[in-house]
Amino acid sequence: MTLPGPFLPGFWRSPLRGPWLTAALGCLLLVLVAVVAVTGFLSHAAYEPDLGHNAIVDPGADLPLVFDWPTRPTFLYAVTQGLHVNVGLVAIPFLLAKLWSVIPRLFAWPPVVSPAQAIERLSLALLVGGAVFEFVTGVMNIQYWYAFGFNFVVAHYYGAIVFVAALAVHVTVKTPVALRAFRERGVWRPLRDDLAHTRPEPGDEHGGLVAPAPSEPTITRRGLLATVFAGSAALLLANAGETIGGPLRRVAILAPRRQVIGSGPNDFQVNKSAVAAGVTAAMIGAGYRLTLRGGPREVTLSREQLLALPQRAARLPIACVEGWTTTQEWTGVPLADLARQAGVARPRGAFVRSLQPRGVLNQVTLNAGQVADPDALLALRVNGADLSPDHGFPARIIVPDLPGVHNTKWVAAIDFGAPS
């Protein structure tokens, strides 16, 4: 039997491949993926899936990683989620380079020589499948391309567990291999080689990474790494402006949320417009009443009555799970004051219901700390003007560090007796 090309040892010819290059790319990728994974699981916790109907992933089938999400510092979620998305983009060139560096291993022949290798290859299949799946779904989701036909949150969450589990065992098994490569070749030394000195790495009998019949080098190892860094920098530059805002938004040439809408008080990014949410002019017209529950009796307030209550201003970001952020000056009634209006002295949380007729995100349950924060507002105005219908007129929730979509718009009712 003759094996097809890729299975033959002479097929892979790059003189750069070897344990040192894979170890170097692996270490860099590991740092980036660690940031993305930690911030990803933090975002899961920030949605407070243990409260009310917040959960999108079935809480009965979840890992016990949830805690009371804080409200300080107020930019916390903007930072963690901005890192999740932007470091995720930065990691893509490193992932591609890392996979390129080990591709000969996929075609190792014979494919399995021991039970240990069989189980290792199975976990590697999960690692590569899980990694590419996570990056592909994440990248599609931030750009609203829902071609996958499954629930993004559920798939991205469980995909992350597969990815992280497979990665943890990969790091455990490969750390000695990487350390040996650094010991034998030096951590930095291969970066000093110019093109004339770029030779295949010596001694890799078991690794199968070093080409037995290498071609002439066309790029140095530092050149390869610099190219990967440049690719990452380009992706970061093309996107990060939508997270950081200010003049960088214009520099972010391919960011999905780069649009500058105008210069008016309500001219900032809308996650979901009133039309898209099915909120009509009649729902938010003169007949609008806010209902407060949880106390001895229901309290209803018109928008004028809400405006007559003591107002508080807070400069807070809306930070979307998709990685974009917009910071504005909000004015409204603190939720803690509304709880007192409802007759609840020490609310254990709050269940907020929107006028929005459909959608899983037309409601939210807040924890006790979120309701108690002085800057947690039922906002009525933004940047000195009434909220626009798209930003939640007559009244919307704005709570420090709350994931963007949980800042419920067009608030119909708040129940301060909600269990937490």
Next chain:
Amino acid sequence: MSARLREAYGASPLHLLAHLAALALSAFALLQILGTRTATTIVVWLVASAVLHDLVLLPFYGALDRLAMRAAGRAINYVRVPALISGLLLLVFYPAISGKGNGAFHGVSGLDYEGYVARWLLASAALFVLSGAVYLLRGSRS
């Protein structure tokens, strides 16, 4: 006992335990996925992710690289690096550049992905011009 296990298994018992732990956790996550209505689609995408990368994307850019090498010879990196960055931008921002995500984006926000193709092309042009300038500068010095 340990030595016999090592011989039969091919690695240390810790290797086995670490893998069993990871596989158990992965199996937990996969079982939750199998419990959803769209289980088949998710599993297809998981498998397709690895297959498409390893058997389509990687051979594709490898072939492009060999073509470029034939055309550019010793100047290969002046073509390779800007082409790679331009390709990366297209790969990652494809949903916005191609407008594939525009339907849902417009549906929720009322906005459109405008000018993404143009800006990607201009950025690519700038990368090639920059690379050409570096090539000329280095060429004139040597």
